[in-house]
Amino acid sequence: MLYFKNEKEKKLYEGIMKKADADYDDDVKMMREWRGENGYHSQLVNQYVHSTNASLGYAYELMNCGREGDVERAVQILYKVVPLQDTNPDNDTYGIWSYFVEESLDEMAPPDWNWADFCGKRLIQIYVEFGDSLPCDLKQMIREAIIHACNSIIRRNMGPHYTNISIMGTLVTLAAGENLREAYLVKYAKERLKKLYEFNIGHGCYQEYNSPSYTWVVIDDIASMVCYIKDEECLKLFADLNDLAWRCIAEHYHFKTRQWAGPHARFYAMLEDDQLLMRIQRSLGYQINLVDLEKEGLASQLPLGFFSFDSVCPDQFKKYFVTPNSDADIDAVYVRSEEREKNEIAVCRQAEAYTLGSFYKSTFWNQRRNHLSYFGTQEQPVYCSMKCLHDGYDYSSGLIVTAQKGMRTVSVIGFGTNGGDTHCNLDMVKDATIQASDVRIRFEIGGAVDTVDLEQTDDRTFLMRMEDALLRVQFPYARYGEEPVHFQITEENGHANETGGHKEVHDIKCIDVVLYSGEKKVHCFTDMAECCCAVSFEIVPNSGQFHAEAEAIVCDGRLRISQDGLAAEAPAAACRLEDFVQNARAYRDGREYQDIYL
Structure with missing residues (x-):
């Protein structure tokens, strides 16, 4: 079905279909796309591939669109893609498809069982809406494929x-x-x-x-x-x-x-x-x-x-999209555990001019935005995001605990010994050891960076000035084994962030804590007496005053940072992820987060 609210939407739809038509490969009878680097599940990189799910989605839209030749093309796609499903109940991959025709399920790293859900959804849409217009054998083929996909979903549960x-x-x-x-x-x-x-x-x-x-x-x-x-x-x-x-x-x-x-x-x-x-x-x-x-x-x-x-926005939420933000806190315990230390907590402060959000405890996985602020305007937005980078890519075994009050945070960053590298659980770090030529903590500032004035006022203090905001970042403590740690401003034009196959290019200005930069070498985190960083972050109006500088100290193997009622602490040495979760703490006005968010 198609839902148009005005004639201009129809024109947009024509543009969407025109692009999709251009991506269709008539020789293969599937949609063609570029597979870059840093995607998941597939070992194919930097090459053109033909996607199963995208092809089924295109087939559905062809049936929707109904132009001359569209139904015939959709039928050709379905005859090609539906049989690519694993239909053997004895296989672990029963009921799913591989991502691309160029790579079998056995060749994936690993297969993605979500494809039973994604592809099954497309086939149900086609079957219910257009099944009667399909050849009888194809309709039966689709019916059986839906059953196989559903059985996979049930098996996975x-x-x-x-x-x-x-x-x-x-x-x-x-x-x-x-x-x-x-x-x-x-x-x-x-x-x-x-x-x-x-x-x-x-x-x-x-x-x-x-x-x-x-x-x-x-x-x-x-x-x-x-x-x-x-x-x-x-x-x-x-x-x-x-x-x-x-x-x-x-x-x-x-x-x-x-x-x-x-x-x-x-x-x-x-x-x-x-x-x-x-x-x-x-x-x-x-x-x-x-x-x-x-x-x-x-x-x-x-x-x-x-x-x-x-999709229709419920009436009770429409007001949020038509009026400027007033000061508001949006906090949530989004995972509750019988063990309080494992509760997962999110804190967000909204103000009219800017916003700041942080997770209580988190990793630095590439898809996760654990410390994020926005500034500027609709025409010139600016983001500031904290990252932990291994050779320029987000390092999933970087760990962080943050305490936030209003537009102010203090954080302790450490490292896990049993986590992943580019992904939390697909490419696990072995023996707490990586090969790296560069390891750093970064505040990445992107978007309309020409509206941002970034200054390093002393070795460990940085100021960011904008039209209606002033931001201060300080690092009272940083250690990385025996390596000399230094602090700097880095600027990059045309910087590419790649996340789950999505590529986004920005000019960026960065506040960097360079833990190591040099020849590629082995970094064994368990060999380091300390590998940690303490940071304070604060946003004020241009006419506002910052709080007193944060202080940091290591005592009994724990790094603690504190500043005017905020404090965070975590192991100073690398540790297992579960030990970090168990021992990291954040405090606001003398109360630990777990006591605040009961």
Whole structure:
């Protein structure tokens, strides 16, 4: 189905389809795309590939569009892609597809079981809406593929902590069960829906907390799939889950910059583009005008299925998108554990001119924005994000604990000995040892950097000046084994951030703590007596005054930083991730976070 609210949307859709048509490879009967570096699951890099999921999505849009030759092309794609599914129940990969036709499931590193959910969703849409117009053998082939995908979803039985997949898999199995008249799928989906509903509504938020990349997946999946579901009780539960996602977006929407305030559990970019604004204004029925529908290049920023569902912002959240932010704290315990130290806490401060968000304890995984602020305007937004880098790429075994009050934080950064390198669990660091020519802690400032004046006022103090904000960063303590640590400003033009296959290019200015830079060598973290850093961060208006300088000390193997009622502490030496979680602490006004956020 297609949903257009005005004639200009139809023009945008034509632009989206034109780009998709150009990416179609008629020789292979699949969509062609460039596979760069730093993606997950596939070992293919820097080459053109043909995507299974993207091809199924294109086939659905061809059926939607219905131009001359579109249905015939969609049928050719389906005959090519559907048989690529593993249909052997004896295999671990039963019910899923590989990412690309150029790489089998056995060759992936590792296969991605999410493809049962993603590809299954596409096939249900095609089957329910257009099945009667397909050749009989193809329709039966798709039906069987949907069953295989659903069986894979059931076998995996993903819990509610994996937000987007738990919801997508529930929608897929429920829609399949109702429309294919498979009672066992309906029974499974209803039980799963009840559990994920109680889990997420009980927490008051999703565990993939405040994720720009995946909160929209939840909203899009619900909007695009509920039309295939008739059970009224289930529809009510999905409506509440949709409200929960919209509340997260509304509360974190920063009106002045038109950005999505942090911290972000998962985000593929640093700055939002016009897609966010397009989504919001469309969901509000164009009651507000955030981006011109005739803006050049807008169609290229919108995903292929953008007009294939109708997402509507619930009335109670519309006010957040039409009025400037007043000072507000948006805090959440988004993971609750019987062991208090394992509770995961997010803190966000919204003000009219800027915003600051941080996680209590976190890693520096590439998709995670654990300490993030936004400044500037809609036309000239600026971000400032803290990173831990191994040879220029985000190091997942970097660890951080942060205490935040208002627009001020203190943090301790350390290193894990049993974590991952570029990913938390796909490429594990062995023996707490890496090969590296560069290791550094960085505050990366990007976006409209020509509006930013960055100055190093002494060896460990940096000031960032903007039109309506002044920011100070200080490093009272930093050690990295026996290496001499130094502090500097770094500027890069055309810097590329690559996250999960998404590439974003910005000019950046950086505040760097260079822990090591030189010839590539072995870094064994367990050989270092200390590898840690303490940092204070504060934003004030240009006319404002900073708090007193932070102090840091190591005592009994723990690095502690404190500043006017804020404190954070963590092991000074590298340790196991679970030991960091157990021993890291953050304090506000003398109270530990776990006492504040009971």
